[in-house]
Amino acid sequence: MDFFNKVGKVALGSRLRLMTATITDDAARIYELYGINFMPKWFPVFYMLMEEREITITEIANEIGHSQPSVSKIIQEMITVGLVQENLKTADKRRNSVALTEQGILLSKELKLQWIDVEAAVESLITESNHNLWAALEEWEFLLQQKSLLKRVIENKKIRESQDVQIVPFEPKYLDAFKALNVEWISTYFEMEEADYKALDNPKEYILDKGGKIFVALYHNEPVGVCAMIKMKDDTYDFEMAKMAVSPKAQGKNIGWLLGQAIVNSAKEQGAKKIYLESNTILKPAINLYHKLGFQKVSGLATPYKRCNIQMELAV
Amino acid sequence: MDFFNKVGKVALGSRLRLMTATITDDAARIYELYGINFMPKWFPVFYMLMEEREITITEIANEIGHSQPSVSKIIQEMITVGLVQENLKTADKRRNSVALTEQGILLSKELKLQWIDVEAAVESLITESNHNLWAALEEWEFLLQQKSLLKRVIENKKIRESQDVQIVPFEPKYLDAFKALNVEWISTYFEMEEADYKALDNPKEYILDKGGKIFVALYHNEPVGVCAMIKMKDDTYDFEMAKMAVSPKAQGKNIGWLLGQAIVNSAKEQGAKKIYLESNTILKPAINLYHKLGFQKVSGLATPYKRCNIQMELAV
DNA sequence: GTTGATTACATAATTAGTTATGCAAATATA
DNA sequence: TATATTTGCATAACTAATTATGTAATCAAC
Structure with missing residues (x-):
């Protein structure tokens, strides 16, 4: 069929269907014969x-x-x-x-x-x-x-779309997005706490000026994900990875991974030894992502957040 | 699927069907995704x-x-x-x-x-x-x-079944079969003629004793085909191939070809130069077979048969 | 030993295609 | 130029599968 050479391998299903039809048609005639x-x-x-x-x-x-x-x-x-x-x-x-x-x-x-x-x-x-x-x-x-065709396609989608994702440093124009994206997921699963408002309303004061950083993920130039690294006063840990949020509309584009990588790389550049994070086990995709980034579970540290029921660290 | 390895390649159609189903199922989910x-x-x-x-x-x-x-x-x-x-x-x-x-x-x-x-x-x-x-x-x-699968299967069927066909020389016990098989097709397409009765009723006198031969095709030991080579008095031709008949029940087993080959080989052995035959163009499969055996059309010879409208020869 | 979950199967409804049929428009033919 | 044939399409009927659903029998758990 000339058609299939024109269309390409997306038409695999159609091509298979036609071949199946010709074979079964002949099969019927063979029994007749x-x-x-x-x-x-x-x-x-x-x-x-x-x-x-x-x-x-x-x-x-x-x-x-x-x-x-x-x-x-x-x-x-x-x-x-x-x-x-x-x-x-x-x-x-x-x-x-x-x-x-x-x-x-x-x-x-x-x-x-x-x-x-x-x-x-x-x-x-x-x-x-x-x-x-x-x-x-x-x-x-x-x-x-x-690995099913579906899974393979999902993987390819992720890769293709993550090429359209840009990770950029925080700028004042992303202030609203930084707050909105975080409020969105926190208030869905938990309740906003005092510490949240402090950091989200004054990121300059509470994060950037203290030696931390914020990264923003842009998809088609729209901010669709954010993540912060906060300088810690602790002896063991240099930074806390926190306030990671990805818009539900932009899920499945590898954005969490790209933000996490940006944090880890930046920490490395600054000579950090260990990164810390706090989360909750009901956020399964997030915990999964942290594992993929290399974070391991630790315990026993003090935290200002009620919603924290798991703590993790990564040796950079 | 273990099943397909057990069954073998007859199950090609089934295997294709299953593969088609899995691919199209996933295709539907991909659009959803x-x-x-x-x-x-x-x-x-x-x-x-x-x-x-x-x-x-x-x-x-x-x-x-x-x-x-x-x-x-x-x-x-x-x-x-x-x-x-x-x-x-x-x-x-x-x-x-x-x-x-x-x-x-x-x-x-x-x-x-x-x-x-x-x-x-x-x-x-x-x-x-x-x-x-x-x-x-x-x-x-x-x-x-x-070449369709059907055609390929038909070919294989012919080959397999022709292995069960034996070509043997005439014996008196095949006298009835020799006549019956010929009467069957002659009276279907034409009318029995004087010359037919002579040869079919007295093959010994009219064919064998004059230096000719008759071959019988046996399928599961039943005579299902016959063919005679008749010594000719002509200068150009040594033998006439005649009275070829194959039972309709045994068609598609290559029997005509096997009988023809037996005649040609026997003629060769006896040092013959040319074989002659007479037929009628409405018997298309027969004419086809003669061509495959190597016979070529000639014309202008005398014949006792009304039904003859084509004459052919083969240089052995 | 009752109750709930699971299993084996049949039946119904749906799906993605197929042939068969009919009709109107266009083309070929006598 | 009338008539027969062919073409393009819609509709109907059928096919070979699928999921969804219902029911009786069995198993599991308290």
């Missing part, structure tokens, strides 16, 4: 019955990767043409144990001959081709099980 | 509209390999959500020329970003894998267009 009264869609179920002699519907579904209702219907169809018998006595009355009838067993012998020919035809296609479709499918099943 | 109100199945149609600006439904269908009703429905769905407009004035009033609306064009810009991410994800899968699924699909589309 052999004069066998058999529907292609019965194949995987029938095959399981050939192998297992007696098996339940759910077992078949799990094995062949169909839904249970799908197998249920196929079994019913095969019962009406006399290939399968059901309700073989089992202890568990919910289970519907099914098996081939005499006629089914007879048919399986005919089918085996046909499958030899089909297998040979597919083999010949594989031999003729440079790219092994069968092997590719097997490999892709594995790769997609490891 | 980007907050785009767009159905995966719209994709190929929408893409064509992006490329072509104005295009008819049948044109789209042909290009993307869908049926026309499928495109028709998709277009209608996209019209109801305001992405597409229809019935742009054309000279030909049957045609329904469609195009993106302003809103559609706007959406296409969002979609392009998403497709970049999907393309990158597929690319990464291709890089991670040894077997290139995309390339395999392209190659298989080509190979199947050259």
Whole structure:
């Protein structure tokens, strides 16, 4: 298809669909050719019955990767043409144990001959081709099980969008954003406290003038994330990472990571040894991010915040 | 899937179906992720509209390999959500020329970003894998267009079944079969003639004793095909190939070819130079077979048969 | 030993496509 | 130029799957 070369690999799904359709169409004609009264869609179920002699519907579904209702219907169809018998006595009355009838067993012998020919035809296609479709499918099943297409796309989205994110130092024009972004999440999960108002209303006095820094994340030149590093008077810690906030509208763009990295790098440049932070375990994505940045849990330090139930540190 | 390794390549269709399902399922979730109100199945149609600006439904269908009703429905769905407009004035009033609306064009810009991410994800899968699924699909589309799976299976069936066919020399016990098989086809297409009865009733006298031969094709030890080589008194030709008959029940097993080969080989062994035959052009498969065996059309020879309207020869 | 959760299955509703059919417009043909 | 054929499309009917839902049987936990 010329179409697919034009469109590119986004059309993988469509291309697969078409290939599937051509193959199954031919499959139907092949059964006709052999004069066998058999529907292609019965194949995987029938095959399981050939192998297992007696098996339940759910077992078949799990094995062949169909839904249970799908197998249920196929079994019913095969019962009406006399290939399968059901309700073989089992202890568990919910289970519907099914098996081939005499006629089914007879048919399986005919089918085996046909499958030899089909297998040979597919083999010949594989031999003729440079790219092994069968092997590719097997490999892709594995790769997609490891990490789904969705996950892979999310990753790529993050990377692409984080390229549009700029991390810049604080300027007075970001004063409102610094407060608003923090108030947004704090008041969603907790309550604003005295210490919050101090820092958010007077960042110059409480953060910058004391040797701290604030970074702002811009997405398309809009401030969508902020984070502060506050100079500590402590012996062990040089800076506290605090007031990190990312707008919900801009989530999934790696912004937290980029802000955290900016803080850590800046601390390094200033010769810091250790960074400290306080948080709450209900903020799972945040805790996750801190872990990724390298922070480790510590305990026992004094804090002015009620909402703090976890403390972490990072040796720069 | 363990199932597919157990079953083997007959299950290619099923395996493709499952892969298609997983990919399209994820595709739907990807659109959700980007907050785009767009159905995966719209994709190929929408893409064509992006490329072509104005295009008819049948044109789209042909290009993307869908049926026309499928495109028709998709277009209608996209019209109801305001992405597409229809019935742009054309000279030909049957045609329904469609195009993106302003809103559609706007959406296409969002979609392009998403497709970049999907393309990158597929690319990464291709890089991670040894077997290139995309390339395999392209190659298989080509190979199947050259020769469909059905045709390939038919070929394999012929080969397998012709292995069960034995070509043996005539024996008295095949006398009835020799006559019956010939009467069957002659009386279907023509009328039995004087010369037919002579040869079929007394093959010993009219064929074998004069230095000719008869071969019988056995399928599961049943005589299902016959063919005679009759010694000719002519200067140019050594033998006439005649009375070839294959039971309709045993067609498609290459039996004609095997009988013909037996005749040709036997003629060679006896040092023959040229073989002759008579036939009728309404027997297309037979004429085809003679061509494959190497026979060429000649003309102008006398014949006792009314039904003869083509004469052929083979230089051994 | 009752109650709640889980399991096995059937049935119903939905989905994304397909063929089949019908009709009007356009084209070919006698 | 009348008539037959072809084309473009919509609509209907069907297909092969899916999710959603309901129900009886079984298992688990107090």
